[in-house]
Amino acid sequence: MWFYSVETFLVLASLFFFSWSLRKEVHxxxxxxLVGWAGFLVLLSALFSFDFRGVFFQEVYxxxxxxxxxxxxxxxxxxxxxxxxxxxxxxxxxHQPEFYLFLTTSTLGMVVLVSAKDLITLYTALELASYSLYLLIPMRSNGKGSAEASIKYILIGIAASGIMVYGFSLLFGLTQTTYLNEIAAQLPLLYQxxxxxxxxxxxxxxxxxxxxxxxFHAWTPDVYEAGNTQVIGFISTVSKIAGLSVLIRFMLLxxxxxxxxxxxxxxxxxxxxTIGNLSALIQKDLKRLLAYSSIAQAGYLLVGVLCISEKGISGAIYYAAAYLVMNLTAFFIISQLSKNGxxxxxxxxxGLFKRSPLLALTLLISFFALAGIPPLAGFTGKWFIFSAAVNSGYNVLALVAIFNSIISLYYYLMVVKDAYSDEGIEAGxxxxxxxxxxxxxxxxxxxxxxxxTGFFPHLFMSLTKQSIAVFF
Amino acid sequence: MNLPILSIILLAPLLAMALILFVKEENSRLIKSIALIGSGISFLGSIYLVLAYDYHSAEFRWVEQWFEVPGWGIQFILGVDGLSIPLVLLTSIIIFSGVLVSQNLKFRVKEFFALLLLLVAGAYGVLLVLDLFFFFLFYELAVIPMFLLVNIWGTGNKTYAANKLTLYLLAGSGLVLFGFFILYFVSGLNTFNLKDMLELASFSPGMQKGLFILFLIGFGTLSATWPFHTWSPDGYASAPTAASMLHAAVLKTLGAYGILRVAVALFPEGAHYWQWLMLSFGVINILYAALCVIVQKDLKYIVGYSCVSHMGIVMLGIGTLTQAGLNGAMFQMFSHGIMTALLFASVGYIYEAKKTRNLDDLKGLFKEMPKASTFFILAGLTCLGLPGLSGFVAEFLVIYATFSVSYVFGSLALLGLVLSAIYILRILKSSFWGVPSDKSTAPVGVDHNWKTALPQYILFSFLLLLGICPMILIQFISQTSIVLLRGY
Structure with missing residues (x-):
């Protein structure tokens, strides 16, 4: 039965893409x-393995x-x-088969990451996820400065991972173990x-x-600008959520x-x-705008996580899931807007409302959701996170977060306005x-x-409540 | 069988909106009829509420509970009492006549009516729900469509006006949001349910003072309280007619409703502590905005500022914290809504016909368009408080209550009413009854036929009805004000 787990299917999918990448001619x-179906099978397996519980490989997984x-x-x-x-x-x-291959291996790394309970597994999984992404950025054939951005991405990424390994080695030196649970058990002594x-x-x-x-935010706008739109959509959502889940695990331990x-x-x-929102105000490139906005969105997620309460964490998970949909949709709109990528x-x-009313409506909904306007999921998620913050006594933080989301409204609204107004449309x-x-x-x-999900949040919240019940 | 009447009122505009989204843009007559039917159903529903409500009890009626979010204290629960029923009726009158006023619209009809109905669904939601989460949800839902309505169908400096309006209102709502979280946390009831909070919660005096001022400023921004009022004249001057009718009549009232429903009802000690501030805000609003009207040349700015001035009367009435004052304030909320809507509707019609709103170009309008001018004049007379029209009753009650609290504020408020008489009569004399100048290039206006005049007739009939028999409305209100003032 374990054979059907999502990890297996991701490995199979990457083998499949690998075999395609060996061909000289690609139809x-x-x-x-086939790509679409492969993704769908992986998704099915993830849903199928939703109820799987267990501990593997000497409790590292x-x-x-x-x-x-x-x-x-x-x-x-x-x-x-x-x-x-x-x-x-x-x-x-x-290069397209490689493109999907690396997307798949990166996802595999992230999927392993959220299950890892051991420092070494964590590190391996994180590097698998990151290196695949490092390779995806320069793959874009017409990206101006994509070489510069990918080198920046790799260097900052490696520096961060170096610092992380140093931290891991210190942890090991202090506790003589790499198991997260055992480290957590020694906390009462350690934290002094x-x-x-x-x-x-x-x-x-x-x-x-x-x-x-x-x-560690400085790489974001350059990489977002240089990378292929679909990959950036992936980096801004999936990879962030993987990082978030490890952060949640650490904080809860x-x-x-x-x-x-x-x-x-x-x-x-x-x-x-604040940095994310204020910088986004002056951006002229849609991807840079979304880059800064995604920095700010990660800040909201942290507000939920740092409460370390049941409410905060489940709010952050809800918001992360909502953010996944709204940000991927926003990047989807960018990819539709540009003719050749x-x-x-x-x-x-x-004038988007004239070019494609449906796309304009989608843009309106996804940007309003990012801005946190009711009754969309982005609003409900923010409500959960901010109310959890007030509940844990972070009043100032909640107020700052609320006013940040009001600042952010400006740049989201301006994009929506442009999409719906018919002024200043260039001929042709x-x-x-x-x-x-x-x-x-x-x-x-x-x-x-x-x-x-914005208006009926209880549909999803009962899931998150169950899922984090292990910790509380 | 028990019909879920409140859900019907709330869902009718939303369903109409959803239907409109699937109709082709070219089929504009169908779109307009769907909008009319949707708002008509809500109108009928709210008339039913008014007739069936037993105003001897002040309890929440027709309570409906749909679902809840476990662990978060969020419930979707609907209910109305004597405070909300008149405002529900007001909203449905305004949206119905607003849709009627917009029957001539030709530009991007589909999106216009969809947004208008979304806006009004937000307004209904705020009045009907008894849970702070959904209260806030609908509150912002009512604010946002205005951004697009002004930006697309507006006139003049519309991008500026739309941004200013939206950012001001959302900043205000940010304070409200923060206040709600604190409320949830301090009340210790683990619920956002307003009904439970009203019955069970009690707050320490220090907390009451802090929260009261938070809500006063947060909701006050929406009800255009000085010094947070500047979004209002700019916004209304640029907005399309139906949108400014709805916004001025209903959304501003929602601000005052929020102050009454949340701040005054929950924090009696806070209200006493900040009474002087409410009274001063009220008086400054009345006087400052009235002085602003006197120098305006643009009819829409005139209406916009006079609207701000009249919201001052509401604030003043609330600030007295007496039964007569609250009665007056609520009466004014209703009467001001209808009156402002009538003013905006007339100005909108005049602007459509004459393509100008400048007072100098409108000289001699009465001869040219007697019917259209008459509606404006009648609304103007309500505005200056002519006995027999509803404005008089509200102003009388509020001024009376203010004198019982303080002679200084009372006299200042009275001065404001004199000013409003001055500006209204000045406009009428110099422009409507003036001698047309030769320089005017405005086209000759076409006067109302019965179709275009219908919304104005509806609105005016309510002004007259309430002016002659104010008890119809007051019997709703007075029981509520006793309940609101229970803790005082």
């Missing part, structure tokens, strides 16, 4: 169809409610990315030692990098003791949100965008999901 239409829920969310993101990447216009035809907190923070550096938290460093968490959250300026959305810029039927269905589905 692209057929291949793209665990399947609990939390890991299985996060896997479903991650694989959902993977599936949407594959599904929407059926028209990758800016990657060379003969300053060196432990150095080790703890260093260990999180790699995940801070993934989540683009404040000191540290438990109440993590509150010792409250000031640091709060400072990081405030800096991340080039980047699009914010002015390119002008109004050729209609025809969506494939599959993409039309995707638009309707994402709108429905964002509205329904």
């Amino acid at each position: 692209l239409t057929l291949f793209h169809k 665990v399947m609990d409610g939390f890991s299985q829920l996060m896997k479903v969310i991650l694989v959902l993101g993977y599936f949407i990315t594959l599904f929407l990447a059926q028209e990758v216009k800016d990657v060379d035809g003969k 030692m300053p060196i432990f907190w150095v080790a703890f923070f260093f260990s999180l550096a790699g995940f801070f990098f993934k989540l683009s938290f404040f000191p 540290a438990g109440e003791t993590a509150h010792v460093l409250d000031d640091v968490w709060v400072a990081i959250a405030i800096a991340t949100m 080039n980047n699009v300026p914010t002015s390119a959305v002008k 810029g109004l050729e209609p965008i025809r969506l494939k039927p599959a993409y039309q269905i995707y638009c309707y589905l994402s709108i429905a999901v964002l509205v329904v």
Whole structure:
């Protein structure tokens, strides 16, 4: 029965893509169809293995409610990315199998990551996830500065991972074990030692990098600008959520003791949100705008996580899932707007309601959701996170977060306004965008999901409640 | 059989909106009829509420409970009392006449009516739900469509106006949101259910003072309280007619409703502590905005500022914290809504016909368009408080209550009413009854026929009805004000 787990299917999918990449000629239409089905099979297996529970390989690998829920969310993101990447216009035809191969191995790394309970497994999984992404960025054939950005991405990523390994080695030196549970058991002694907190923070550096938290956020806009739109959609959502799940695991293992460093968490959250939102205000390129917005969104997630309460964590998971859908949809719109995969300026959305009413409506819904406007899922998630923060006594933080989301409204609203106003449309810029039927269905589905889960949050919240019951 | 009447009122505009989204843009007559039917159903529903409500008890009626989010204290629960029923009726009158006013619209009809219905669904939601989560959800739902309505169908400096309006209102709602979280946390009831909170929660005096001022400013921004009012004239001047009718009449009232429902009802000590501030805000609103009207040349700005001035009367009435004052405030919320809607509807019609809103170009309008001018004049007379029309009753009650609290504030408020008489009569004399200048390039306007005049007739009939028999409305209100003032 364990054979049917999502991990196996991801390995199979990557082998499948690997075999395609060995071919000299790739029949692209057929291949793209197969890609969609492969993603769908992986998604099915994730749903199928939702109820799997167990501990494997001398307890380094665990399947609990939390890991299985996060896997479903991650694989959902993977599936949407594959599904929407059926028209990758800016990657060379003969490199396309590799493109999907690395997406798959990266997802495999993340899926392992959320189940790992041992420092070495964690590290291996994280590197598998990261290295695949390092390779995906320069694959874009027409990305200006993509070499620069990918080198920046690799260097910052490796620096972060170096710091993380150093943190891991300190942890091992202090506790003589690599098992997270055993480290957690020694916490009452450890947390009085300053060196432990150095080790703890260093260990999180790699995940801070993934989540683009404040000191590790600088790579985000450049990489987002240089990378292929679909890959960036993937990096901004799936990879962030993987980082988030490890962060949640660490914080929950540290438990109440993590509150010792409250000031640091709060400072990081405030800096991340504020820097992200203020920088996004002046962006002219849609992908850079979404890059800064995704920095800010990660800040909101941290607000939920740092409460270390049942409410905060389940709110953060809800928000992460909602964020996955709304951000992937936003990137989907960018990929539809650009003719040959080039980047699009914010002015390119002008008159979108005439070019494709459905796409314009999708843009409205996904951007409003990102901005946290009711009754969409983004609003409900923010409500959960902020109310959890107030409930745990972080009043100032909640107020700052609320005002941050009001600042963020400005730039989201301006994009929506451009999409719906008919002023300043350049002549000839109004050729209609025809969506494939599959993409039309995707638009309707994402709108429905964002509205329904926003207005009826209890449908999803009961799932998260069950899944984190292991910890509380 | 028990019909879920409140859900019907709430869902009718939403369903109409959803239907409209699936109709082709070219089929504009169908779109307009769907909008009319959707708002008509809500209208009928709210008339039923008014007739069936037993105003001797002040309990929540027609309570419906649909679902809850376990562990978060969030419930979808609907219910109305004497405070919300008149406002539900107000909302349905305004949206019905607003849809009627917009029957001539030709530009992007489908999206216009969809957004308008979304806005009004938000307004109904705020009035009907008894849970703070959904209260806030609908509150913002009512604010956001205005951004697009102004940006697309607006006139003049519309991008600026739309941004200003949206950001001001959302900043205000940010305070409200924060207040709700604190409320949840301090009340210790683990619920956002407002009904339970009203019955069970009690707060320490310090907390009451802090929370009261938070909600006063948060909701006050929406009800255009000085100094957070500047979004209002700009916004209304740029907005399309139906949108400014709805926004000025209903959304501003929602701000005052929030103050009454949440702040005054939950924090009696806070209200006493900040009474001077409410009274000052009220008086400043009345006087400052009235002075602003006097120098305006643009009819829409005039209506916008006079609307701000009249919201001052509401604030003043609430600030007295007496039964007469609250009665007056609620009466004013209703009467001001209808009156402002009538003003905006007339201005909108005049602008459509004459393509100008400048007072100088409108000289001699009465001769040219007697019917259209008459509606404006009648609304103007309500505005200055002519006995026999509803404005008089509200203003009388509020001023009376203010004098019972303080002579200074009372006299200042009275001065404001004199000012409103000055600006209304000045407009009427210099422009409507003035001598047309030769320079005016405005086209000759076409006067109302019965179809275009219908919404105005509906609105005016309510002004007259309430002016002659105010007891119809007051019997709803007075029981509620006794309940609101229970803790005082």
